[in-house]
Amino acid sequence: MKKFLALLLSLVMVLSLAACGGGKGDEAPAATDDPANTEEPAAKTVKVGLICIGDENDQGYTYNFIRGKEAATEALAAKGIQVEWNVKYNINEDSGCADANIELAEEGCDLIINNSYGFEPFMLQVVDDYPDIQFISCTNQGSWNDGRDNTHNAFANIYEGRYLAGVVAGMKMQEMIDNGEITADQAVIGYVGAFSFAEVISGFTAYYLGAKSVCPSATMKVQFVGSWSNATEEGNAAAALADMGCVMISQHSDNTTPATTAQSKGVFHTGYNNDMISVAPEASLIGTRIDWSHYFEYAIEAVANGEEFDQDWCHGMDMGAVVLTDLNEDIAAAGTAEKLAEVEAALADGSLQVFDTSTFTIGGQPLTNAFALDTDGDFTPDAEEAVFDGAFHESYFQSAPYFALQIDGIEWLNSAF
């Protein structure tokens, strides 16, 4: 009994000692923290929340958002607007996203950006409780026309970037044909897609049309992996496509494994979200990505000035919201840079349409009509004719892509997803 008391007493002493030690240790970091917090307040400070599906280590999707965030912060600082960011990483597309939105709203954010498609329904559960806070769902489509004033959608015309990347790929394949390395029918592109989802379909169709515009014999095989981000499966799909004879690999998925696989299989590759030349210098020709900084700058500035901003925002090459990463001059076909500049100019002035209906057929027939939007909630488009003036107008009626047609020349190896 005595021993027990002694033990208890000594335990208490040790603990209190540790507590004191801990207390002293606290002072130092607190002191260094203070100056940061009491930084002279700028004219305008906006508190912005950003909810991310991953973190910057993915070197892809979320990393691209973080780049946009940093560039926007700098640009806004030049305009005298300070942005205080609150970023939540690795949030899943489930009720955890609703919790993250509540959390950021309660922390006093003026604007909350949700970076993944699947966040939207959970974000919309929360928005009515915070009418003074603006909510943005990137890449989705249910916020801009839901009758609320504080919900927004945003996307970029990434199909323009895809088309240009396709031009680079097509030129490379045409060069290989001209040099006798492959025959004309061997110009096969392998595409690693996440899901058979409009955004993906629109992207690979634009890519294919870009390639076909400079390499008329090009065909494409698409393999869906059933995940937005699964490094192993993406690599496996790329390997399978290369083994089937594809000489060019591209992807709509988050990882760099298709690029590295393409290199190890001795075929070429064009990337998405990030410059992949560093991981696959002998395979990666070019990449395309969305530059979110322009939208962030626009939206945050509006919030700082107490102004309204577009509920559905979509821009592309016209203002640099879609950019190409550096061209790998060492392996790209000769004259690629000049051709790119030419096509870019044509896209910008509207003389070239990506989904020009004279350039593709569906079941052997030209496309004459296709609806863009679904208004009755059955997930089949039923309103707004997208085909006019000789082209399918993508991202015209809303920012989220709606081209979900299967055109000739593209073979879906699986469509279970």
Add this chain to the structure above:
Amino acid sequence: MHEQKIPLIRLAKRDSMEPWKVWCIRGSSFLAAILLGALIFLLMGNNPIAAYGTILSGSLGKKTAIRQTVKLAIPLLGTALAIAPCFKMRFWNIGAEGQITAGAMAASYFALFWYDKLPAPLLLLVMGVAGAAAGGLWALIPAFFKARWNTNETLFTLMMNYIIIGIVKWLQGGPWEGRPGSQMIPMFDSAAVLPKIFGVHCGWIIVLVMTVLMYIYMRHTKHGYEIAVIGESENTARYAGMNVGRIIMRTMFLSGGICGVVGFIVASGANGTLYDGVAAGVGFTAITVAWLAQLNPFAMIGISGLLAVLEKGADTLQTRMAVPASISDIITGIFLFCMLGCEFFINYRMIFRGKHKEVA
């Protein structure tokens, strides 16, 4: 000679300990957890006092924060209640995760396809009953195999989790998918969403009522007695004329049924839709809750509340102090480790070599 063969520390079971000593040990282990956690914060360059303050204010500081904390505690408490009778029986039901998912799936079927055919209160009732039935049946499968062929229930229930999660994944991308390719089931109609009481979906009332019922069931019913006897010794139970197989199946059905109700509550009240991660690890965390509460339903309220405070507080910690989310997992782990670990010192004593006369 003889001395050398004795290991430095030996363990011996304690007979019993005075309650105040037990609580001293528990209190000091809690304190040790706090200090260890403070050490982690210090190593990360954060002020521990501010960090703990943030955890408390983030989870309990505001009305909205308390609501979020309660929302986290509801499934934990419900599931801990569900697995308590199984564990009392020494039947290791590791399948709560799957039983929750099964219940959520069955409830979602009615939420998605019957919302316009039934009035809201009846719809919710049907969803709850369907959830209970589905969870119960999902639990009954391993129980049947255990009763009939004495299969290993730990592995069996664990594997059942992956099956049902796979089925929901298939539904998400297949027959129940909303926008093609989106892999998402549409949100429920408002008729299929649990109403809120004091700002939190009314699942909290359901689990509190279940707490009382479970206490009565375990302590004051014949069923509860049978469960306790089987837990102590299956042979005794058999000798006393109990149909052990039947009791195992009955208890598992009850356990799975409660998990199924939890699944219904989570899908309808918190999520408003169904997805494969509906159980979100609750089925496993609840095991810790049940053990820490020593299978006492009322103690489970406190334990699940504590874990919810840690989880919600850690979330705010990440928001305000940019502490990585993994650090908060470490802190939670330290708390659980210390709290579970101290039970060891309550049940066993250490005998050091060379000490012949034993004290304490």
